[in-house]
Amino acid sequence: MSCLKPEDPDRRASKDLDKRIAQWMKEYDKAIKLLLLGAGESGKTTILKQMRILHLQGFSEKERQDKVQEIRRNVLQAIKELTANMRYLRPPVTIANPENLDSLDFIHNLDMMDNYTFPQEFYEHVKKVWADEGVQECYGRSNEFSLIDSAKYFLDKIDEIRDPDYKPSDQDILCCRIRTSEIQKIEFQVKVPKKYGGSSQLFWMFDVGGQRGERRKWIQVFDGITAILFLVSSSGFDMKLREDNDKNRMKESLELFQDVWSSSFPMLYFLDRDEEEDNEYNKARCFIRDKFLEITRKPPTNRRMSTTEMYYDLHRETKKRDCYWHFTTATDTNNVKRVFDDIHHMILMWNIQSIAPS
Numbered sequence: 129m130s131c132l133k134p135e136d137p138d139r140r141a142s143k144d145l146d147k148r149i150a151q152w153m154k155e156y157d158k159a160i161k162l163l164l165l166g167a168g169e170s171g172k173t174t175i176l177k178q179m180r181i182l183h184l185q186g187f188s189e190k191e192r193q194d195k196v197q198e199i200r201r202n203v204l205q206a207i208k209e210l211t212a213n214m215r216y217l218r219p220p221v222t223i224a225n226p227e228n229l230d231s232l233d234f235i236h237n238l239d240m241m242d243n244y245t246f247p248q249e250f251y252e253h254v255k256k257v258w259a260d261e262g263v264q265e266c267y268g269r270s271n272e273f274s275l276i277d278s279a280k281y282f283l284d285k286i287d288e289i290r291d292p293d294y295k296p297s298d299q300d301i302l303c304c305r306i307r308t309s310e311i312q313k314i315e316f317q318v319k320v321p322k323k324y325g326g327s328s329q330l331f332w333m334f335d336v337g338g339q340r341g342e343r344r345k346w347i348q349v350f351d352g353i354t355a356i357l358f359l360v361s362s363s364g365f366d367m368k369l370r371e372d373n374d375k376n377r378m379k380e381s382l383e384l385f386q387d388v389w390s391s392s393f394p395m396l397y398f399l400d401r402d403e404e405e406d407n408e409y410n411k412a413r414c415f416i417r418d419k420f421l422e423i424t425r426k427p428p429t430n431r432r433m434s435t436t437e438m439y440y441d442l443h444r445e446t447k448k449r450d451c452y453w454h455f456t457t458a459t460d461t462n463n464v465k466r467v468f469d470d471i472h473h474m475i476l477m478w479n480i481q482s483i484a485p486s
């Protein structure tokens with residue numbers, strides 16, 4: 129006669145949990161969908177490029193070749209924006225060395241043509257103008273007008289960029305700004321640490337145009353999003369929007385964050401960007417962080433993003449919202465890797481919590 133021992137309740141619970149984890153691991157193959165949001169020029173496309181460097185094969189020779197013209201166009205845009213704004217500053221600045229006036233004229237007369245061929249003469253003029261003390265003073269006040277972030281980065285390396293055999297580095301590609309107006313999606317696999325079951329996890333990351341006119345497109349990718357990565361440029365607190373010169377960038381970003389926060393998405397990361405260790409800058413970015421965190425602590429408001437109300441209501445019932453923030457530099461691959469590892473870890477923890485017996 130055999131005697132069946134009643135099963136120890138703890139063992140049973142543990143077995144149940146194993147089963148649920150196994151089930152979860154099956155589900156787990158499904159993609160984790162991350163949506164990058166933030167105002168224009170907050171670093172969304174840069175983060176997407178970092179994912180390609182970190183989790184895919186980076187950029188091919190052909191892509192590098194294609195970026196050459198775009199980087200040269202960034203040089204042209206930077207020098208045009210700088211020199212065009214000198215006279216509009218209050219008080220205005222003028223060119224310091226009159227010998228550079230011809231070069232200034234040359235730049236003023238250039239159009240932002242797509243097919244401009246960038247003769248060597250172009251670089252000579254740009255170099256002279258960029259070195260001019262008046263232009264440098266204007267650069268020092270570039271928070272007073274719209275200037276592409278990587279202006280100094282590219283203008284300082286003009287000798288490399290003018291080389292007919294110039295091959296952009298990863299950093300050059302990260303710093304190259306092109307306006308994104310379509311939704312872009314990349315897929316990549318990330319290794320899961322052994323303690324969480326090993327194997328790998330599929331991620332989808334979406335990048336959408338951040339400028340105002342493009343926001344209605346966001347709705348197309350909202351469905352099934354795991355988390356939103358919201359980017360805020362910490363250099364934007366004293367800058368105006370490129371698309372609306374009366375609007376402060378941080379204010380715009382706060383309003384957008386408020387909208388996204390009201391949307392009740394399951395999890396929300398707030399990334400902030402910065403690279404300077406300077407104490408004053410540190411204080412400024414903490415101030416910015418606190419402004420955004422204040423929004424997350426307010427009781428929910430009825431402010432919503434138009435047509436998605438029903439969707440939001442659905443999620444409000446069932447999903448828990450968290451908000452985590454990081455200071456990060458989107459152009460720094462190691463920094464982004466650390467932040468992304470953190471995000472991945474949080475998602476794993478979040479999934480484990482959602483399957484744990486209550």
Ligand SMILES: Nc1nc2c(ncn2[C@@H]2O[C@H](COP(=O)(O)OP(=O)(O)O)[C@@H](O)[C@H]2O)c(=O)[nH]1
Nearest residue numbers: 169170171172173174277302303305401457458
């Ligand atoms: N200095 C600095 N520049 C950045 C950072 N993140 C992005 N940029 C630059 O800012 C510009 C706009 O970034 P982009 O990713 O195109 O912004 P998006 O409009 O949100 O997609 C690009 O030239 C980037 O190289 C950052 O953390 N620090």
Ligand SMILES: [Mg+2]
Nearest residue numbers: 172173307308
């Ligand atoms: Mg973009």
